[in-house]
Amino acid sequence: MKSKFYNLILIIKLIPKLGFANMAYMLYYRLSIKFGLRKGKFKIGNSVQGVFFHTSRIFESNHESQVDVASIIRRAEEIRTGLFTYYHYHQFSVGDLPDWFYDPFSEKRLSIESREKHWTDINEFDLNTGDIKNLWELSRFDWVTDLTRAYRVSGEMLYMYRLNDLLNHWSLNNPPNVGVNWLCGQETTIRLMKLFNASLVLDNVDDISLELWEFAYQHLERIAGNINYAIAQDNNHGTTEAAGLYIGALWLSRQKKPVSKKLLQQLEQYKKRGRQIFIERLKKLILPDGTFAQKSVNYHRVVMDTVSFVLYGIKRYDEPMFSSEVTHKLNKLGDWLLQMVSNDNGEVPCLGANDGAMFENLHNSDYRDYRPCIQLYFALLNGILIWEDNSVNESLFWRSIDLRTLNKQALVKHKSSIRDKEFVQLFHHDLLVRIKATQDNFRPMNDVLNLDVWYKGRNIIIDSGSFSYNAKSSGYFKSIMSHNTLQFDDQEPMPRISRFLNGAWINVKGSDQILETADQITWTGEYRDYRGNIHQRTIVINKQDMVLKLKDRFESPCRSNKKLRFNLSPGIETLIDISCKGNFDLRFTEAKGEHSFYYMNKETHKVFVYETEAERGQFETSISFRNV
Numbered sequence: 077m078k079s080k081f082y083n084l085i086l087i088i089k090l091i092p093k094l095g096f097a098n099m100a101y102m103l104y105y106r107l108s109i110k111f112g113l114r115k116g117k118f119k120i121g122n123s124v125q126g127v128f129f130h131t132s133r134i135f136e137s138n139h140e141s142q143v144d145v146a147s148i149i150r151r152a153e154e155i156r157t158g159l160f161t162y163y164h165y166h167q168f169s170v171g172d173l174p175d176w177f178y179d180p181f182s183e184k185r186l187s188i189e190s191r192e193k194h195w196t197d198i199n200e201f202d203l204n205t206g207d208i209k210n211l212w213e214l215s216r217f218d219w220v221t222d223l224t225r226a227y228r229v230s231g232e233m234l235y236m237y238r239l240n241d242l243l244n245h246w247s248l249n250n251p252p253n254v255g256v257n258w259l260c261g262q263e264t265t266i267r268l269m270k271l272f273n274a275s276l277v278l279d280n281v282d283d284i285s286l287e288l289w290e291f292a293y294q295h296l297e298r299i300a301g302n303i304n305y306a307i308a309q310d311n312n313h314g315t316t317e318a319a320g321l322y323i324g325a326l327w328l329s330r331q332k333k334p335v336s337k338k339l340l341q342q343l344e345q346y347k348k349r350g351r352q353i354f355i356e357r358l359k360k361l362i363l364p365d366g367t368f369a370q371k372s373v374n375y376h377r378v379v380m381d382t383v384s385f386v387l388y389g390i391k392r393y394d395e396p397m398f399s400s401e402v403t404h405k406l407n408k409l410g411d412w413l414l415q416m417v418s419n420d421n422g423e424v425p426c427l428g429a430n431d432g433a434m435f436e437n438l439h440n441s442d443y444r445d446y447r448p449c450i451q452l453y454f455a456l457l458n459g460i461l462i463w464e465d466n467s468v469n470e471s472l473f474w475r476s477i478d479l480r481t482l483n484k485q486a487l488v489k490h491k492s493s494i495r496d497k498e499f500v501q502l503f504h505h506d507l508l509v510r511i512k513a514t515q516d517n518f519r520p521m522n523d524v525l526n527l528d529v530w531y532k533g534r535n536i537i538i539d540s541g542s543f544s545y546n547a548k549s550s551g552y553f554k555s556i557m558s559h560n561t562l563q564f565d566d567q568e569p570m571p572r573i574s575r576f577l578n579g580a581w582i583n584v585k586g587s588d589q590i591l592e593t594a595d596q597i598t599w600t601g602e603y604r605d606y607r608g609n610i611h612q613r614t615i616v617i618n619k620q621d622m623v624l625k626l627k628d629r630f631e632s633p634c635r636s637n638k639k640l641r642f643n644l645s646p647g648i649e650t651l652i653d654i655s656c657k658g659n660f661d662l663r664f665t666e667a668k669g670e671h672s673f674y675y676m677n678k679e680t681h682k683v684f685v686y687e688t689e690a691e692r693g694q695f696e697t698s699i700s701f702r703n704v
Contacts, residue, residue, distance in 0.1 A: 086571060086579030093517060093581065098308040105305055115196045117301055121252030121294055126287035128243045129224065132278045134231035142466050142473040145229050147440040152226030155219045156238045162213045163432030164443035165674035173245045174214055176257065179205040181676055186211060186256065195259040201575065207546035208256060209431065210676070215246065215257045217270035218437050224274040225438070225474070239274075243291075252294045261302050262313045265320030266435065268295040269385055272327055273438060277474050281392075283332045296324050300346050307353065310518060311370050312378050314357045316435075319382045322350030323389035330393055351395075354386060358402055361518075365496030366408030369518040372428025376413050377446060380453045381435035383409070387456040388475050403457075410453050413446065414462070415494060415501060418508055419533030422447035422468070425510055427499075427528060428521065430541045432675025439470040443674060460485045493590045493597060502590065502597050504617050506532045507701070509624060511615060512559075513601050516581035522568045524582050524603055525613045527560040527642075529624065531701045536652060538645050538681065541672035545575065553672065560643055562628050562695075564609040565636035571606070580606035595619055608633045622702070628695040640686040640695050643669045649682050653700040660690035 091099050108114045154161070158171050168180040177186035184205040190198060200208045220239065227235040250257045258264065271292055275281040284292075299317050306313035325346035328335075335343075361369040361379075368376045383406060390397060398406070416424040422445035432443070439448045447468040454460040455472055461482040469479065494501040502509040508530040514520045529537035540558035544550055554572070556563045563569075570578035586601030596619060602612035614627040630638055642654060656662070669683040686695060 082571075083573045083579070086573050087577075090577075090579060090581065095308075095310070098310065101304060101308045105308070109196050112196075114302075115194050118194070118196065118253040118258075118298065120194065120254055123247045123249075123251045124287050124291045124294070125244055125247065127285055128240055128288045128291060129236065129274065129278060130280065130285060131233070131236055132228065132280055134228060142469045142479075143225075143229060144440055144467075144470065148222070148225050148229055151222050151440065152235050152238075155222055156234060160214055160219065162210070163675040163677075164218075164434055164437075165432070165677060170214070173241070176215060176246060176249050177205075177211060177255075179207070179210040181210050182206045191255050193255065195253055195255065198256055198259050200256070200259060203256070206548070207544045207676075208259075209545060211256055212260070212263050213432075215250070215263065215267065217267045220270045220274045221277060221437055224277040228277055228279075247291060253298065258298060260313075261299050261306050261317045264295050264298045265316050265324075268292060268299070268320045268324050269435065270437075271295075272323065272385075273474070275327075277438070281327070282330060286333065289328060289331065289333070289335075292324060292328060296321065296328070296343075296346060299324070300349070303349075303353065307357070310361065312361075312368075312375055312382070315354060315361065315379055316382050318350050318354035318357055319386045320350070321346050322354055323386055325350060326389055326393050326395070355398065355402055358383075358398075358405055362405040362409050363497060364408070365494075365498070366405075366410075366412030367496055367498040368409065368412075370428065371498050371512075371514075371518070371520070372430065373413070373416055373424050373426070373446075374430045374433060375428065376409070376416075377449050378433050378435055380409060380413060380449055384436060384449075384452050384456050387453075391456070406457055410450065410457065412496075414450055415492070417446055417450070418530045418535070421445060421533075423533075423535070425528040425530070425535065426539045426541045426671070426673055427510070427512065427526070428523075430672070430675065431545065436471055438474045439468070441468065454485075455482055459483055493592065495586075495588065495590050495599065500586070500590070500599050500601070500615075502599060502615060502617055504597055504619055505622070507617060507622060507624065509615060509617065511599065511601065511613070513584040513586050514582050514603070516583040519577055520570065520581055522554060522556040522570055522572075522578060523559045523561070524556070524569050524584065525561045525601055525611060527613075527615070527626070529699070531704050534648075534704065535645050536648055536701070536704070537699075538643050538671055540643065540670065542675065543670070543672035543678055544676055550575075552670065557639075557641065558643070558669065558671075560641060561613070562611045562630060563639045563641070564605070564607070564611075564630075564632060566639075567607070569603070569605040569609075621700075624699040624701075626695070626697040626699075628697070629692075630694070631692040635689055635691050638688050638690070640697070641667075641669075642684045642697075643671065644682050644684065646679065646681045648704070649684075651701075651703045653702075654684055654697065656684075656686045656695055656697040658686075658688060658690075658693050658695050660688045660693045662695075663687045 223235045223239040303317050306317040325343040329343040441448050451468045452471040461484050493503050500511040510528040512523050512526040514524045540553050543553050573579045582603050584601045584603045591598040597617040600614040604610045610631040612629040616625040665685045667683040670678045
C-alpha cells in the first residue's frame with residue numbers, strides 16, 4: 077500500500093512534464109477500456125481470404141550489383157521450409173504454417189482464452205507466455221518482403237505460393253480486432269508498411285488485388301480509431317502510426333480499381349489527419365540538436381526508417397514536401413545517427429532501449445549495421461549518397477532510386493566532438509567517447525552520465541542493451557548497475573514507478589561547450605538525485621599519449637556504499653590498462669555483467685567495480701589503449 081501511495085505521489089509530481097492533456101487522455105482511455113466503451117468502437121471483422129499478391133515480371137540483369145541475389149534466395153528458402161528469423165538474429169523452425177500465438181523463447185503457447193479475446197480485453201503484461209513481443213515478431217511481416225524480393229529476382233512461383241498461403245493463414249487466425257496481434261496500433265502499422273513495400277517490390281503498387289486492398293484497409297481502420305493513444309505516449313508510436321495513416325490512405329486511394337466516393341472521402345480524411353499528426357510529432361519529438369525524444373540509438377533508427385517510408389510516399393504520389401522547419405529537423409535527426417556510426421561495419425553504441433526493431437528490411441544487412449538506414453534516408457531527403465558501397469544500396473534499388481542522380485558525399489572519416497542537450501561526444505583520432513547527459517524530459521532512463529568508449533572501431537566500454545521487456549528478466553538491464561557510471565547505495569538515481577516510467581527525473585547540468593586545447597579535450601557534467609546524492613563526472617582525453625582520464629566526484633548525505641562500474645567488451649580486459657584511485661579506502665572487485673546487442677540474446681562480460689563507503693571524495697580513473 078505504501079509503495080502504491082509513493083508511486084502516486086511521484087506520478088503527480090511528473091504530470092507537468094508528462095503533459096496535462098496526455099495524462100487526462102490516458103485516464104480517459106483506461107476508463108473507456110475498463111468499462112467496455114472502446115470495444116464498441118472496434119467491431120470484430122471478417123478474415124480476408126484469397127490471392128493477396130499476384131505475379132509480376134522478373135528482373136533480367138544483375139541489378140547493377142545492388143542486390144545480393146544469393147542472400148535473398150537463401151532467406152526465402154528458409155521461410156519456405158519453415159525456418160523464421162526473430163529480431164533479425166534468432167532462427168526457429170516453426171513448421172509449414174506458423175502458430176502465430178507461440179513463443180519459441182519461452183516455449184509457451186498463448187491460452188485459447190487470450191487468443192479469442194477482443195484486443196481491448198487483453199492485458200499485454202499479464203499473458204501466460206511472457207514477453208508479448210515474442211508473439212508479435214512474426215506478425216511484423218518481415219517475411220512478406222523477403223518472399224516478394226525472392227520472387228522478383230528469380231521468378232520462382234514457390235515463393236508466391238508460400239507468401240499467399242502465409243497471409244491467408246495469418247488472416248484466418250487473426251480476424252480484425254481479435255487477439256494480441258491487433259492490440260497495438262504500432263504493430264498494425266508495421267504490417268501495413270510491409271504490405272506496401274511488398275507491392276512496391278512486385279511493381280504493382282498502384283494496382284493491388286481486392287483482397288490486399290481490403291486487408292490493408294482493415295489495418296488503416298485500426299490505426300485511425302486509436303491514434304490518440306499513440307500521440308499521448310510521446311514516443312515513436314505516434315510517428316509510426318501517423319506515417320501509416322498518411323501513406324496507407326494515399327496508397328489505397330490511388331489504386332486503378334475504382335472505389336466508392338464515400339470510401340475515397342474517408343481515405344482523404346485519414347491522409348490529411350495522418351500527415352498533420354506526423355508533422356506535429358516530428359516538431360515535438362525531434363529535439364533541437366537532432367536527438368529523438370526516446371534517447372535510444374535503435375529507436376532513432378526506427379524513426380528514421382519511418383521518415384524514409386513517408387518521404388518515398390511523398391515522392392511517389394507527388395505530395396507537398398515538408399516545410400523548411402521540418403526539413404531542418406529531419407537533417408539534424410539524420411546527422412545525429414550518422415555521427416553515431418563508429419566503424420566500417422556500420423555499428424553504433426548500444427545506448428538506450430534496444431528492442432530488436434528494424435523497420436526497413438529491404439536488404440540483407442545485419443541488424444547492427446546502421447548504414448542501410450542512413451543511406452536510404454539521405455538519398456530520399458537530400459539526394460545524397462553517403463557511402464559508395466553497393467552492399468548498403470539494396471533499399472535504394474527497390475525504391476527505384478538511380479545512384480547516378482545522387483550527389484556523392486563519402487562519409488567523412490573523422491568524427492567531431494559534439495555537445496547536445498542529451499549526449500556528449502568527444503573525439504580524437506581513433507578514440508570515441510560518448511556520455512549520457514540525461515535531461516528531465518521524455519521519460520529518462522537510469523543511465524545517468526553513462527560512459528561508452530570506442531577505440532579503433534571497437535566498442536571497449538559497452539552499454540547493456542535491453543534483452544527483454546518482460547518484467548522478470550529486464551530489471552538488470554534497466555538498472556544503473558548495467559551502465560558505466562556511479563551508483564549510490566545499490567539504489568537507482570530515479571525510483572522506478574512502472575515498466576517504462578521512472579520518477580524524480582534527473583537533469584544533468586554540464587558545460588555548454590567542450591573544451592579543447594592542443595593537449596586535451598574536456599567535458600564536465602553533474603547531477604543531484606532525489607535523495608541528495610551528487611555525482612560530478614569530468615572526462616579528459618589526453619591527446620599526446622591517447623589516455624582517457626575520468627574524475628568522478630561524489631557527495632552523499634550519509635555514509636553509504638558507492639560503486640563505480642566499467643563494463644568491458646569480452647576479451648578486452650587483457651588489452652587495456654585501467655587504474656583507479658581515491659583519497660579514501662577503495663576496494664576493487666571483478667564481477668560478471670550481461671549485455672544484449674540483439675533482443676532476447678544475452679552474453680556475459682567482465683565488470684571492473686571500484687567501491688567505497690566514504691561520504692564524499694573523488695574516483696580518479698586512467699584508461700590506456702596502447703595494446704588494442
